[in-house]
Amino acid sequence: MKNFRLAVVDTNPVQYRVPFWRYLSEHSPIDVTVFYATDVGLVPHRMDASRTTWVWDIPLLDGYRYEFVESLPVPLVPGPTANRLPLGLLRRLDRGKFDAMLVFGYQNGPALLGGSLAAILGIPLILRGESHDVGRRRTLRSKVKDLLLPWMLRVPDAYLAIGKWNRQYWEDRGVPPSKIWVALYAVDNDRFRRRLADDPERPQRLRGDWSVRAGETVFLYCARLEAVKAADLLLDAFARLESRGANAQLIVVGSGPQEDMLKRRARELGLRRVRWLGFVNQADLPFHFRAADVMVLPSRFEPWGLVVNEAMACGTPCIVSDVVGAGADLVAEQNTGLVFRHDDPLALTHALEMALDDRRRAVWRAAIPNVVDRASYRQNADAMADCIAHLNQQRDS
Incomplete structure (x- = not known):
């Protein structure tokens, strides 16, 4: 029996993430639905400006619930996935009765729009990012971002840190440790x-x-x-x-x-x-x-x-x-x-x-x-279920 309904808002089917959605669907108390803004990765794709064209040779749409959402490109924002705004998301979220939403990062259209809609609809928001400061060059852009980021980071209700450096990154920007769950980055x-x-x-x-x-x-x-x-x-x-x-x-x-x-x-x-x-x-x-x-x-x-x-x-x-x-x-x-x-x-x-x-x-x-x-899917699923349970208990109290 599934105890929680999770909406995942993502740019496109990613070969490293899809097996985890399948795992959640088959082996966890989480009922997951993934909303994609594009289908990049499902058709042959040129790796770079040279000769290599490829398509992933593992199934990307099997074993879990997903929907492709109508989306529009954002002018002047690099693509082909981060610049999409999934405008059809509001209707799907409103009817889904979700217990939480998961987004990836904060510099892509699906995450920004998804996070905004979660706030409007009262859906607890979980952010998963990859950033750390070790070896990072301090550019003018990064300094400006660090000034603005603490304000943006007030929006998510919880964070799934991929490791100790990522956890430190969030804490250094004012995220309370009580809002951070560690779920080590994992593959299948x-x-x-x-x-x-x-x-x-x-x-x-x-x-x-x-x-x-x-x-x-x-x-x-x-x-x-x-x-x-x-x-x-x-x-x-x-x-x-x-x-x-x-x-x-x-x-x-x-x-x-x-x-x-x-x-x-x-x-x-x-x-x-x-x-x-x-x-x-x-x-x-x-x-x-x-x-x-x-x-x-x-x-x-x-x-x-x-x-x-x-x-x-x-x-x-x-x-x-x-x-x-x-x-x-x-x-x-x-x-x-x-x-x-x-x-x-x-x-x-x-x-x-x-x-x-x-x-x-x-x-x-x-x-x-x-x-x-x-660093396993089981550990990630346990951390995510614990996080969602905490957020729902907090919301209902």
Whole structure:
């Protein structure tokens, strides 16, 4: 029996969120309805200005209740999803008798309009955001935003923090701790496990395809090829590793605006053990994570980094920079990998060298299951149900 009715107002079907709506529908006391402003992600989409066109290969509309709402673009606001105003939302919310509304962030049309309508209709509003201040550059825009934000943050009735840095971000802007619930950012861990069980020999075959040598350590980069992700830093660090005779290989998964530049850089560095795989879709990613010995996310700034969750769902340790949000909750002090100083190729080289040790990696792998259990859909559903129950008790008192 469902105890609560939750309205989710989102920009479009997002591959990382949809499995959670399905989980709520099947395994929680929450009756969820998701209202989408656009259908981006359901049809082939060009990743960037170059060659790559893709569409997600996992179902995005199965197993939960959803509606696409009539929406209009907002002039002068970047798209293709954040600039939509779902004008058909009021009628649906009014008739839905919802116990709470969940929105994502505060800088997109669906969240802003949804939050305003929640206030008008008396629906308790829950905000889920990704921001943190670690490594964030203080620009004029960010300073102005920080002046205005405390006023905006009075509107939500509760916050679902994705981790400790995100919780600190809200508290530093005046949100009372009593209004914050921590629900660690999570992926569908069970889907990754099931996919690996479908073909348990596939990771070993991939290592054969990659011509992995005896005793060779395989490092995996899996992210867009853009400046903020710092793949260039990883190439520089890996070049130092190769120059020291390390038995290692680097697998690069992803595409993006820096792809051609990074391949030129690899040639200039004379890298011999780097393999470029391009974009790999969701159904095949688990095998790539399991085939690797370590996943590396060297970002110059990263609100979270769900690729860390994905790698750990497959049992793979991670090396991340010290501005990756997931590192604070899933890696640092958890002994599931290493955290290095961002934008420091020597620090990254040292981390890669430490990861060459088989025994150290075995210790990291042994610690991963406990971390995966903490960052799970079950934990998120429990936190959300507790939050909604509290808000309704508060409203009715």
